[in-house]
Amino acid sequence: MKKLIIALAASAALMGGFSTGAQAQEKKKVCFIYVGSKTDGGWTQAHDLGRQQLDKALGTKVETPFLENVPEGPDAERAIERMARSGCALVFTTSFGFMDATVKVAAKFPDVKFEHATGFKAAPNLATYNSRFYEGRYIQGQIAAKMSKKGVAGYIASFPIPEVVMGINAFELGAKSINPNFKLKVVWANTWFDPGKEADAAKALIDQGVDILTQHTDTTAPMQVASERGILAFGQASDMIAAGPKTQLTAIVDTWGAYYIKRTQALLDGTWKSEQIWDGLKDGILTMAPYTNMPDDVKAMAEETEAKIKSGELHPFTGPINKQDGSAWLKAGEKAQDGVLLGMNFYIEGVDDKLPQ
């Protein structure tokens, strides 16, 4: 075995060092690390689409290597360290669970810039970026309340972290603004990316009598189950219309491309700073997929709400809002603080589930 390796090393050395020769013009490396497969049809695919847009826009100045299917944990730390060592100037780590690994590696490589999606730990060379997904979920809730005959929707959730709890509450708030008695059932799949478990969760919810599905997991499996069972559903992270042409009402589409281009340009210009970005519909970091499979009046309502959120006229978390147990949370007209939303660990009234503690 050793001989073979030596022989191969020698032959590779004789070939004149491909790896160095190919990159002679010194493009900057902007690297991406994905928790799922880049063709998952959801979360990771949206990030990879952003990477491709970056490649298109600045491809003459940067290259964009990536690692996919990296499990959260020790493998993530190694993968991120490998990126830092292989000459990446800027590394985007695109899952909440990469947070501690990114923090550790960032401390080791002060000259490399890092950006962590959806996290809350920052450093001088570690920025965070996130999207106000809840704005889209509020619109979805309104559509669900209009379209559901039974007044019950099902929600496939991943982990009971504040980000996900906030999404559930926003959906329920939107639904209650149309139908005050609207109920929301939640199933915790305890995974971001597992088509089998996600499909099982979808089936369980449909068997419990929901007639609209929404998800906070990464694959199109729930959309496919909804199609098979003939109910309606919302896509997540990417436009999932291909998986449910007669099923998808709309989808929250993560459009990271513009952000990736902006930050890479800042890196090239030397103006990159560590920031904590939380952009929303108005900034274009998320967009709503075309409103389909619904009557015109519902579509008009959705578009109006979208416009109001963009203009700032409507903040989904505006009081009066009660917590699940009926106690008051926000007074009439009071808006939730960003900090409270980012640490949200309670349900609002109407969610038919016990939050795992």
Next chain:
Amino acid sequence: MRIELQKRARVSTLFSVLSPLLALALTLLFGAIMFWLLGKNPVSALYSFFIEPLLEVWSLHELAIKAAPLILIAVGLSVCYRSNNWNIGAEGQFTIGAITGSILPVLYPAWHSPMILPLMLILGMLGGALYAGIPALLKTRFNTNEILTSLMLVYIAQLYLDWLVRGPWRDPQGNNFPITKTFQIEAVVPEILSSSGRAHWAFIFAIVAAVALWFMMRFMLKGFEVSVLGQSERAGRFAGFSARRMVWFSMLLSGALAGLAGISEVSGSIGHLQPIISPGYGFTAIIVAFLGRLNPLGIIASGLVLALTYLGGEAAQLSIGISDKVSRVFQGLLLFFVLSCDTLIHYRIRLIFSGMKTGEVKG
């Protein structure tokens, strides 16, 4: 013309040595063809897959981290397999070892004492051994098939871990993620040379275990007992060896080593318990054991090779942009060629020109 396998009169020593190398060469050849079909330069692809991870010190550390559990588990399994006991459930013993070893840091996070780490390692070994003791008990008492029982116990262990970290052992400050508290510093297996990389003492444990078992198999009566009972239980009985006791010995030994691998991995590499703590080390170790010809020293080498396929997949993905599935393909190719090349140890290939032969008979 046809090809026929003909049994050799005796085992070929030449091919016993050559077979793994031949398998490796064939794997590389087919890997090169695969890269070529994918439209990549095969030489640079193989270079980044198999050589690049070996060029930097930090990467060698990572190699040691990946290889340590594979070697630890595989040397234990080699004793099992040599004695004709088929423990397929090392993954489960690994998991239980990780759980029992984690009892102290999870339940007593405020206990800061240098005693904690040795106790954790001992508890991990005990847990793994006891868990392997279940199939041993079933086999010796009820004559059940240990392949089935040990394999099925894997899933029980994994689900138990899953339940623990989502339920009673979940970190209350962990944003509801299914992980336990991060272990206190005294409960972490220390790094060997922390200035140059992350490799920790598990790799040393692995090498010590491999050398110790090699010594046992080579120079001690117990090793002879393992081989004799493995080859012929009846012959072993005449020599006064007990097959029942051997079941216990080999299962408890391999379980303890798998448990040690489990707690070292959790304590040294991960730092807390989580639902998935192994990318299938317990199963990959079976490949490692056979690739190393069930010889503890050979297993050190084969463990490093298999560890390299994990790291190489990552390196190749970054530098030439091929899918991470390639490392799986390499592992599969390697096992396939190892098993098929092993045929050459017991058989020779003969080309038979059937036309001529039948002609002779008839004529």
